[in-house]
Amino acid sequence: MKRGFVSLNEIMETIEMVRKEKLDIRTITLGISLLDCCGRDPKEVMERVYNKIVKVASKFVDVVREVEEEYGIPIVNARISLTPISLVSAGFDEGAFVELGRVLELAANEVKVDFIGGYGALVEKGMTPWEERLISVIPYVLSSTEKVCSFVNVASTKAGINIDAVLLCAKVIKRSAELTSSRDGIGATKFVVFANAPSDNPFMAGAFHGVQEGETTINVGVSGPGVIRAVVEDLRGMDFRNLANEIKRAAFKITAAGELLGKEIARRLGVTFGIVDLSLAPTPNPGDSVAEIIEAMGIERCGLPGTIAALALLNDAVKKGGVMASSSVGGLSGAFIPVSEDAEMARCALEGSINIGKLKAMTCVCSVGLDMIAIPGDTPIEVIACIIADEMAIGVFNSKTTAVRLVPVPGKKVGDKAHWGGLMGEAPIIGVDSGRVDAFIMRGGRIPPPLFSFNN
Amino acid sequence: MSRAVITVMGVDRVGIVAGISSLLAQYNVNIEDISQTIMQGIFVMAMIVNVSQLPCSFSEFKKALEERGKELGVEVWLQREEIFRAMHRV
Numbered sequence: 200m201k202r203g204f205v206s207l208n209e210i211m212e213t214i215e216m217v218r219k220e221k222l223d224i225r226t227i228t229l230g231i232s233l234l235d236c237c238g239r240d241p242k243e244v245m246e247r248v249y250n251k252i253v254k255v256a257s258k259f260v261d262v263v264r265e266v267e268e269e270y271g272i273p274i275v276n277a278r279i280s281l282t283p284i285s286l287v288s289a290g291f292d293e294g295a296f297v298e299l300g301r302v303l304e305l306a307a308n309e310v311k312v313d314f315i316g317g318y319g320a321l322v323e324k325g326m327t328p329w330e331e332r333l334i335s336v337i338p339y340v341l342s343s344t345e346k347v348c349s350f351v352n353v354a355s356t357k358a359g360i361n362i363d364a365v366l367l368c369a370k371v372i373k374r375s376a377e378l379t380s381s382r383d384g385i386g387a388t389k390f391v392v393f394a395n396a397p398s399d400n401p402f403m404a405g406a407f408h409g410v411q412e413g414e415t416t417i418n419v420g421v422s423g424p425g426v427i428r429a430v431v432e433d434l435r436g437m438d439f440r441n442l443a444n445e446i447k448r449a450a451f452k453i454t455a456a457g458e459l460l461g462k463e464i465a466r467r468l469g470v471t472f473g474i475v476d477l478s479l480a481p482t483p484n485p486g487d488s489v490a491e492i493i494e495a496m497g498i499e500r501c502g503l504p505g506t507i508a509a510l511a512l513l514n515d516a517v518k519k520g521g522v523m524a525s526s527s528v529g530g531l532s533g534a535f536i537p538v539s540e541d542a543e544m545a546r547c548a549l550e551g552s553i554n555i556g557k558l559k560a561m562t563c564v565c566s567v568g569l570d571m572i573a574i575p576g577d578t579p580i581e582v583i584a585c586i587i588a589d590e591m592a593i594g595v596f597n598s599k600t601t602a603v604r605l606v607p608v609p610g611k612k613v614g615d616k617a618h619w620g621g622l623m624g625e626a627p628i629i630g631v632d633s634g635r636v637d638a639f640i641m642r643g644g645r646i647p648p649p650l651f652s653f654n655n
Numbered sequence: 656m657s658r659a660v661i662t663v664m665g666v667d668r669v670g671i672v673a674g675i676s677s678l679l680a681q682y683n684v685n686i687e688d689i690s691q692t693i694m695q696g697i698f699v700m701a702m703i704v705n706v707s708q709l710p711c712s713f714s715e716f717k718k719a720l721e722e723r724g725k726e727l728g729v730e731v732w733l734q735r736e737e738i739f740r741a742m743h744r745v
Binding site for chain 1: 691701714732734741745
């Protein structure tokens with residue numbers, strides 16, 4: 200090829216990443232501010248919210264498909280994230296909150312996006328009465344809609360952990376699963392509890408458009424565990440420093456592709472480009488797995504000794520490669536370790552090398568938390584709340600984001616399987632340690648923030 | 656300047672280059688560079704082309720190209736060139 204032109208090798212490398220290693224952009228997420236939709240009358244607010252979403256996003260999906268076709272990199276989902284709903288619905292009663300959820304579903308259907316997120320609240324320091332009402336109706340919204348996703352931020356390094364909110368969220372998880380019992384509790388898969396939630400995360404179910412963001416933004420969530428796995432697999436025996444470098448190179452390429460597509464979509468829509476979240480997001484498809492990357496490093500089954508070290512190296516190298524490729528890195532940016540969405544992770548959970556304790560430890564060194572884990576349907580609310588509290592503590596005391604997405608699958612017990620289908624996949628029910636913990640969690644109040652947060 | 660990359664993959668046989676390039680002429684697409692090789696027994700050809708004078712949309716051209724690929728029994732990809740530059744150049 201002539202000088203300055205791309206080479207045949209470069210072309211083939213990209214094409215093979217898509218064909219064989221399933222490189223894709225997991226999501227293009229359009230963030231929309233709803234701050235100008237506030238008001239006293241719920242009907243008027245809902246009308247303004249619906250109209251704004253439909254107006255801003257009318258061409259969104261068409262543009263995403265157009266850019267996908269022209270650049271030849273698959274884009275799996277187009278989604279919308281909104282200003283946390285609690286901020287535009289001050290004073291609403293329960294009925295109005297349920298109705299607002301329905302309005303979001305209608306708007307999402309009208310503009311043909313896959314998911315719409317932001318139905319939630321930031322309550323790490325305290326809850327207003329209407330925020331409590333909003334949180335209490337989340338199960339009804341999630342069970343009566345398909346596309347609406349919900350989150351609650353219950354903890355931060357600055358504020359500590361709001362245990363009252365943790366308890367409320369444990370109830371939401373339990374009730375969301377019960378109300379969708381015929382579908383293995385799928386309602387709970389659309390609800391995330393956060394510590395230190397990022398305001399520009401494009402991934403569901405926890406995406407929302409933070410108040411510090413602009414009017415509208417395009418955020419990109421890349422994927423690509425298959426690409427990294429292929430790189431690691433080819434490098435058996437290579438020492439860790441060189442291995443980390445090769446992972447960085449691959450992460451650079453994936454991130455650069457995501458940024459290019461995101462910027463082009465933003466340009467065509469006349470919207471500000473926000474960030475690339477360079478997370479490795481697995482899918483249930485063979486080969487598209489984070490657990491398989493860890494195994495390719497030389498650990499027979501994910502979860503065996505060595506797993507935390509391998510995951511730490513992976514997460515860090517992905518961040519470093521991504522930061523080199525783009526000055527607009529944000530969101531969660533690291534390795535995701537959902538159980539049901541990663542077929543190999545689910546297999547390891549079934550065989551016992553992965554359990555809740557190991558998953559908690561893994562979340563100390565990766566970008567998310569306890570994600571898409573199926574637990575017995577009869578797990579008490581207090582135990583769910585304590586699992587959340589543990590995971591929030593990991594986030595708060597390590598100054599990082601952690602999240603919990605648990606599904607207590609109604610009527611199922613350890614050894615059974617939950618099937619959700621599609622990107623959600625399936626998961627074996629994992630055991631939860633039994634024993635009384637209610638005297639701890641029922642103390643209520645707020646766990647104070649760590650010493651190092653007092654740094655003003 | 657609007658450049659794209661056409662990649663053709665398949666079993667080597669008479670008429671692949673002719674089949675693709677005649678379609679390009681029909682759509683007013685200039686070939687700026689061509690290279691080809693055999694990778695693991697598969698014929699691979701990449702063309703850098705100029706698509707700024709297309710008489711139709713990018714999407715319609717892509718469909719026509721894929722259709723021609725089917726007739727020739729090869730896999731054809733059409734992608735804007737920037738994606739390769741972004742991914743492989745620091």
